[in-house]
Amino acid sequence: MNQEGTSQTAEPQSARPHGVSQWALAWRRLKKNKTAIAGLAIVGAFVVMAAFDRLVALYPPRCIVGLSPSCPSPDFVSNGPPTLTHPFGTNIDGYDVYSEIIYGTRAAFLIGLGATGLAILIAVIIGLAAGYFGGWMENLLMRVTEVFLVIPFFLLLLVFLQVALKFSQFSTGGIWIVVLVIGAFSWPGAARIIRGETLKVREFEFIAASRQIGASSWRILFRHLFPNVLHIVIVLLTLQIAASILTEAAVSFLGFGAPGSNTWGQQMYTSANFIADAWWATLFPALFVTVMVMGFNLLGNGLRDALDPRLRE
Amino acid sequence: MSFDQILSVSGLRTYFYTYAGVVKAVDGIGLQVNKGETVGLVGESGSGKTVTAQSIMRVVPTPGKTVEGEIEFQGKNLLKLTESEMQHIRGKEIAYIPQDPTTTLDPVYSVGDQLAEVIMRHQPVSKKYAITKAIELLRNVGIADPQVRISQYPHELSGGTKQRIAIARALSCEPSLILADEPTTALDVTIQAQILELLTALKDKFNLAMVLITHDMGIVADTCDRVTVLYAGQVCETGTAEQVFGNPKHPYTEALLSSVPNLALRKKHLSVIPGNVPNLIQPPSGCRFHPRCSYARKVCIDKDPELESMGDGRIVHCHRWKELDLKSAVAS
Numbered sequence: 001m002n003q004e005g006t007s008q009t010a011e012p013q014s015a016r017p018h019g020v021s022q023w024a025l026a027w028r029r030l031k032k033n034k035t036a037i038a039g040l041a042i043v044g045a046f047v048v049m050a051a052f053d054r055l056v057a058l059y060p061p062r063c064i065v066g067l068s069p070s071c072p073s074p075d076f077v078s079n080g081p082p083t084l085t086h087p088f089g090t091n092i093d094g095y096d097v098y099s100e101i102i103y104g105t106r107a108a109f110l111i112g113l114g115a116t117g118l119a120i121l122i123a124v125i126i127g128l129a130a131g132y133f134g135g136w137m138e139n140l141l142m143r144v145t146e147v148f149l150v151i152p153f154f155l156l157l158l159v160f161l162q163v164a165l166k167f168s169q170f171s172t173g174g175i176w177i178v179v180l181v182i183g184a185f186s187w188p189g190a191a192r193i194i195r196g197e198t199l200k201v202r203e204f205e206f207i208a209a210s211r212q213i214g215a216s217s218w219r220i221l222f223r224h225l226f227p228n229v230l231h232i233v234i235v236l237l238t239l240q241i242a243a244s245i246l247t248e249a250a251v252s253f254l255g256f257g258a259p260g261s262n263t264w265g266q267q268m269y270t271s272a273n274f275i276a277d278a279w280w281a282t283l284f285p286a287l288f289v290t291v292m293v294m295g296f297n298l299l300g301n302g303l304r305d306a307l308d309p310r311l312r313e
Numbered sequence: 314m315s316f317d318q319i320l321s322v323s324g325l326r327t328y329f330y331t332y333a334g335v336v337k338a339v340d341g342i343g344l345q346v347n348k349g350e351t352v353g354l355v356g357e358s359g360s361g362k363t364v365t366a367q368s369i370m371r372v373v374p375t376p377g378k379t380v381e382g383e384i385e386f387q388g389k390n391l392l393k394l395t396e397s398e399m400q401h402i403r404g405k406e407i408a409y410i411p412q413d414p415t416t417t418l419d420p421v422y423s424v425g426d427q428l429a430e431v432i433m434r435h436q437p438v439s440k441k442y443a444i445t446k447a448i449e450l451l452r453n454v455g456i457a458d459p460q461v462r463i464s465q466y467p468h469e470l471s472g473g474t475k476q477r478i479a480i481a482r483a484l485s486c487e488p489s490l491i492l493a494d495e496p497t498t499a500l501d502v503t504i505q506a507q508i509l510e511l512l513t514a515l516k517d518k519f520n521l522a523m524v525l526i527t528h529d530m531g532i533v534a535d536t537c538d539r540v541t542v543l544y545a546g547q548v549c550e551t552g553t554a555e556q557v558f559g560n561p562k563h564p565y566t567e568a569l570l571s572s573v574p575n576l577a578l579r580k581k582h583l584s585v586i587p588g589n590v591p592n593l594i595q596p597p598s599g600c601r602f603h604p605r606c607s608y609a610r611k612v613c614i615d616k617d618p619e620l621e622s623m624g625d626g627r628i629v630h631c632h633r634w635k636e637l638d639l640k641s642a643v644a645s
Contacts, residue, residue: 019424019465206418209417212408227419
């Protein structure tokens with residue numbers, strides 16, 4: 001408010017005033033929401049960590065401190081407590097816990113974005129098709145979705161991962177299998193929400209109006225329907241990223257993750273056996289999972305408040 | 314069939330197949346529109362006005378279906394065209410001005426984008442040219458500051474402005490026929506008058522034919538050359554505005570006219586037509602208006618009257634039009 005008042009007096013009206021789109025309005029609302037900005041800051045910090053992991057970390061990846069040639073000093077300590085040289089201590093293998101967590105950030109983003117991208121893509125296609133075309137197609141797609149919802153998701157995930165990883169040729173490519181399997185099983189809820197929103201938007205007058213100006217079905221679907229359910233998709237996307245990261249951590253912690261991948265869940269899995277001697281090696285990865293998931297959830301909730309038309313003034 | 318006839322609808326039947334039964338929303342409606350003419354389509358809510366317009370555009374929502382009839386537009390039978398041929402007629406040859414301006418614009422696009430969409434859909438022009446044309450259109454419909462409006466979004470505009478934009482969109486490809494579906498119902502009275510004036514002026518300027526759907530007899534009297542009165546999915550009578558208003562031939566028209574509030578008559582009570590529009594799943598036998606008609610006889614209950622031509626283009630759908638001496642409450 002204050003800003004607008006001053007800018008109006010200070011600046012001689014710019015050449016051509018512009019309209020303000022719904023997206024610009026949503027961004028304004030988001031900026032006012034402190035918790036959402038906190039979420040955005042957390043996510044931003046993790047993005048920086050992932051992008052510049054070599055700079056943020058203290059030691060090279062997978063480096064047995066004191067023994068590997070790439071990191072000869074300081075001395076080798078297994079399950080060493082946090083010190084100045086090892087802020088989060090070392091784990092059983094002598095890795096620096098802090099550095100390994102930093103290197104795990106990329107994997108977290110890979111899982112979060114990869115699995116979510118796949119899940120939301122499926123959800124959007126199924127939700128839009130079911131909501132827009134209706135009839136037998138809606139019936140078929142929604143019954144399939146319900147079948148997926150009824151199946152105990154987590155158990156099925158464990159079975160699939162175990163089978164998929166057994167048959168995978170490359171132990172290092174295993175993380176992609178985790179991404180694919182999580183993505184392939186976490187779309188049903190989002191698909192139903194998108195279908196519901198599509199059903200609502202479909203009845204709006206402007207959809208009928210675009211038919212009356214001679215637009216084709218596909219044009220209506222992609223140019224008019226999809227942009228109007230996009231706000232829901234964005235919120236689902238953000239929340240699903242958090243859920244996917246959490247799922248991977250849980251799966252890996254139970255020992256069903258991709259062996260050889262360096263995710264926070266894997267770090268917790270290898271260190272959990274020694275939790276009595278070295279709690280730090282398990283606690284800190286768990287803390288990072290928690291903070292990252294919290295960041296995405298805060299951002300998602302903020303986005304929902306900013307984008308939800310019912311809350312618009 | 315005169316040569317300047319642009320639209321000729323005959324025997325149109327559009328039914329809605331609902332779970333409760335088949336709703337005969339439009340049951341044998343005929344309509345003629347000549348070049349440069351405004352035809353009023355009047356009737357109560359549920360008389361089939363909007364469905365008629367939707368049938369002409371072939372955009373009847375499911376579960377509705379046009380089962381019979383002929384819609385001849387510029388020598389083509391629209392009901393025989395494919396969906397993609399029809400898409401080239403919608404918006405280009407026949408434009409539609411919807412009822413509620415507040416929801417007819419897509420909230421995520423600016424005004425300019427939405428006008429450009431129609432122009433570029435039907436003409437091979439660049440986006441830049443389309444935007445220039447859109448600014449021109451906005452000026453034509455009397456919008457101040459078109460350069461500013463063009464970049465604005467629907468939520469920043471008032472209802473009257475949105476309706477002007479809807480009109481601009483309808484005019485954007487220079488159609489030869491405009492279907493205006495109660496274009497002023499959602500607006501307040503002062504804006505209503507402006508919009509109607511604008512429509513009439515634009516119609517004369519571009520020599521358009523227009524079908525004006527309304528339930529407001531005052532609007533019809535002001536703007537229409539000819540009138541078709543609908544009741545329960547059927548035509549009651551058709552004629553020039555003077556004929557229908559000055560000398561109604563169908564009891565329903567007479568009842569409609571006498572229920573128009575009129576200060577000059579200083580009536581204590583408004584006259585109303587008793588009863589409701591009938592259930593169109595099982596319409597009344599014979600003449601559909603007979604349960605509410607004060608002139609009904611046994612023949613009206615037993616037999617559906619013929620559509621009788623009175624000559625000079627007037628058509629009446631009543632058994633007793635010859636013997637009845639109906640009075641117009643608004644004549645003078």
